[in-house]
Amino acid sequence: MAFESLSERFQEAFKKLRGKGKLNEEDVREALKEIRRALLEADVNFTVAKDFIKRVQEKAVGEEVFGSLNASQTVIKIVRDELTELLGGTQSRLTVSSKPPTVLMLAGLQGAGKTTTAAKLAKHLKQKGKSPLLVAADVYRPAAITQLEVLGNELNIPVYKEENCQDPVGIVSRAVPYATAHLCDTVIIDTAGRLHINEVLMDELIHIKETVHPHEILLVVDAMTGQDAVTAASAFDAALGIDGLIMTKLDGDARGGAALSIKAVTGKPIKFIGVSEKTDGLEEFHPHRYASRILDLGDVETIIEKAQAAFDEESLAKMKKTMRSGAYTLENFLQQLQSLRKMGSMSSLLGLMPGIGKYKKELDKVDLDGKEFKQPEAIILSMTTAERTSPNPKLLIKDSRKRRIAKGSGTRVQDVNRLLKQFTEIQKMMKQAKKMQGNKKRHSFLP
Ligand code: GDP
Numbered sequence: 001m002a003f004e005s006l007s008e009r010f011q012e013a014f015k016k017l018r019g020k021g022k023l024n025e026e027d028v029r030e031a032l033k034e035i036r037r038a039l040l041e042a043d044v045n046f047t048v049a050k051d052f053i054k055r056v057q058e059k060a061v062g063e064e065v066f067g068s069l070n071a072s073q074t075v076i077k078i079v080r081d082e083l084t085e086l087l088g089g090t091q092s093r094l095t096v097s098s099k100p101p102t103v104l105m106l107a108g109l110q111g112a113g114k115t116t117t118a119a120k121l122a123k124h125l126k127q128k129g130k131s132p133l134l135v136a137a138d139v140y141r142p143a144a145i146t147q148l149e150v151l152g153n154e155l156n157i158p159v160y161k162e163e164n165c166q167d168p169v170g171i172v173s174r175a176v177p178y179a180t181a182h183l184c185d186t187v188i189i190d191t192a193g194r195l196h197i198n199e200v201l202m203d204e205l206i207h208i209k210e211t212v213h214p215h216e217i218l219l220v221v222d223a224m225t226g227q228d229a230v231t232a233a234s235a236f237d238a239a240l241g242i243d244g245l246i247m248t249k250l251d252g253d254a255r256g257g258a259a260l261s262i263k264a265v266t267g268k269p270i271k272f273i274g275v276s277e278k279t280d281g282l283e284e285f286h287p288h289r290y291a292s293r294i295l296d297l298g299d300v301e302t303i304i305e306k307a308q309a310a311f312d313e314e315s316l317a318k319m320k321k322t323m324r325s326g327a328y329t330l331e332n333f334l335q336q337l338q339s340l341r342k343m344g345s346m347s348s349l350l351g352l353m354p355g356i357g358k359y360k361k362e363l364d365k366v367d368l369d370g371k372e373f374k375q376p377e378a379i380i381l382s383m384t385t386a387e388r389t390s391p392n393p394k395l396l397i398k399d400s401r402k403r404r405i406a407k408g409s410g411t412r413v414q415d416v417n418r419l420l421k422q423f424t425e426i427q428k429m430m431k432q433a434k435k436m437q438g439n440k441k442r443h444s445f446l447p
Contacts, residue, residue: 002223002275003256007294009038014076014295023071028060031075043226043257048086048264056082080291086260087287092244092269095215100185101133103176103212107205107240108220109232110193113248113274115144117220118190119151120274120282121246125186126157127309133184135175136161137168137208138192148190155279158182168192169207176212189214197232202239209240216243218271221262223253230258233266242266248274251281256294306343328430331388333423334380341377375411379419382408394420 013034020027032053039049059078065071096102104121108114115138122132134152136159138144145161152159160175172189179187191208194201209217219242221229229247236242245266247259250273263269270285289299318335380388382405387396397405402416409416 002250002253002273003042003259003290003294004254006038006042006254006256006260007296009041010035010079010294011296013038014072017072017075020072023065023075028057028065028071028075032057035079039260042255042260045227045230045257045261045265048261051264052082052086076295076297080295080297083260083291083294084288086264087290088263088269088285089287091284091286091288092271093284094271095243097215101176101179101187102185102216103187103189103214105189105191105205105208105212105214105217106220106246107191107217107236107242108193109197109222110141110195112193112220112222114138114193114220115147115190116151116277116279117246117248117272117274117282118148118188119155119157120279121272122152122157122186122188123155123279124272124282124284125188126155130186131184132157132186132188133175133179133182134159135172135187135189137171137175137189139166139168139171140192144190144192151279158184168204169211172208173211197235197239205240217241218244218246219268220246220248221258223247223250223256223258223273226255226257227261230261230265233262233268237266237268242268244269244271246270246272246274246282247285251275259290303343309342327391328427329389329391330380330383330393330423333426334377334388337377337380375409375415376419376422378409379405379411379416394424 013031016034017023017027017031035056036049036053039052040046044052056075056078059082060075063074063078065074065078094102094104106114106118106121118134122134125132134148134157136145136148138148149159149161151157160171160178162171162174165171168191175189176187179185189208189212191205192201208214217240219233219236221233223229225232233242233245245262245268247262247270250256250259253259259270259273270287273283273285275281275283286301289302293299383393383397387393387401390396397416397420399413402413406413406416
């Protein structure tokens with residue numbers, strides 16, 4: 001998980017502080033020493049770590065935390081604010097041109113995740129109501145063009161490519177008018193990478209840049225390469241000039257050294273992060289939220305956003321209507337389960353809860369996204385429409401049907417029984433909620 005080991009180290013340092021009540025200068029100095037070690041172990045650039053500690057120390061002195069009662073809270077807040085700054089301060093959004101199409105050019109070394117990210121970004125923008133066009137300009141790796149086409153097909157997003165054309169500058173210059181003609185408002189260019197930075201690569205990228213004048217050049221870097229990602233970012237910025245970064249594979253980077261150093265070293269913000277291989281594994285990067293996650297202070301804003309995206313207005317209105325009518329069925333239950341699933345895996349959601357770090361060891365033992373949590377959906381999907389939409393499914397689902405449903409869903413009859421019992425309990429709660437609402441209406445003259 002992203003920043004896992006760093007997060008553990010921070011929590012250790014804070015645990016000691018919290019246990020102390022009033023703090024003296026020595027306590028804070030000790031904690032900061034530990035934080036400095038944690039940053040260095042996380043592969044944070046040495047100067048960046050040193051400056052970080054200096055700033056926290058200065059602020060702690062400035063805020064006169066020593067001897068005050070909630071000193072540890074104040075120190076944690078200072079660390080969170082500084083960590084937010086280190087990660088880039090405020091969120092850095094993508095430019096949107098007032099004269100479409102907005103042209104976004106992706107660059108990066110081979111294997112950094114450019115092609116995958118191009119597709120992820122297109123999907124993200126499509127979800128936000130844009131109509132993107134993907135452009136396959138990585139002509140030296142034929143697999144990259146096919147890869148982009150496959151992803152584009154899967155996401156129902158058009159891909160511009162030219163068979164047997166070895167001239168990326170030509171492709172790109174023809175792709176932009178193609179986007180205009182086909183009413184695409186955003187062009188995402190997947191350029192070629194190399195194993196190492198070299199002049200030929202840079203010349204080609206500069207040539208593309210001078211031909212299409214992209215609104216943004218986004219450098220894709222692999223978080224797992226640590227300080228190499230920072231070095232690559234500096235080199236690309238010096239030669240090409242970049243506007244921001246997309247940091248991939250943060251899901252596999254427990255240390256987080258690149259994410260924590262890259263803004264301070266290059267001055268360029270991380271705009272998106274890649275958190276899985278799948279096409280929905282791209283997140284806008286919010287420094288404040290990530291700082292809170294690292295310090296185990298939770299990230300409630302992301303939970304709310306995920307919920308808003310998963311439960312669109314129509315399904316929320318439908319759910320409200322069902323709750324009011326009291327006619328809650330297995331079909332409604334299924335819809336809710338599916339919306340919840342859209343919010344992401346159970347383990348990733350739990351990871352956003354404040355204070356969850358303390359329970360990590362226990363939670364690791366439970367298979368949160370395992371078959372037990374997918375079973376209810378499979379069971380309901382094996383039922384008939386009549387069973388799913390009946391207000392009292394138990395009347396219809398007798399023993400032989402239970403056996404059939406268990407077989408169809410790859411579960412056991414006990415599992416079907418358990419689901420029906422759970423459902424009856426939820427139904428009861430819904431009825432009670434409805435009754436309470438009714439009472440409230442009758443006594444509405446009460447304050
Ligand atoms: P390119 O050479 O820069 O175009 O890289 P690709 O897009 O082909 O990606 C290289 C590998 O990294 C592929 O196996 C991707 O599935 C994987 N990858 C890309 N982004 C992520 C990410 O955010 N998380 C994980 N776990 N894998 C990723």
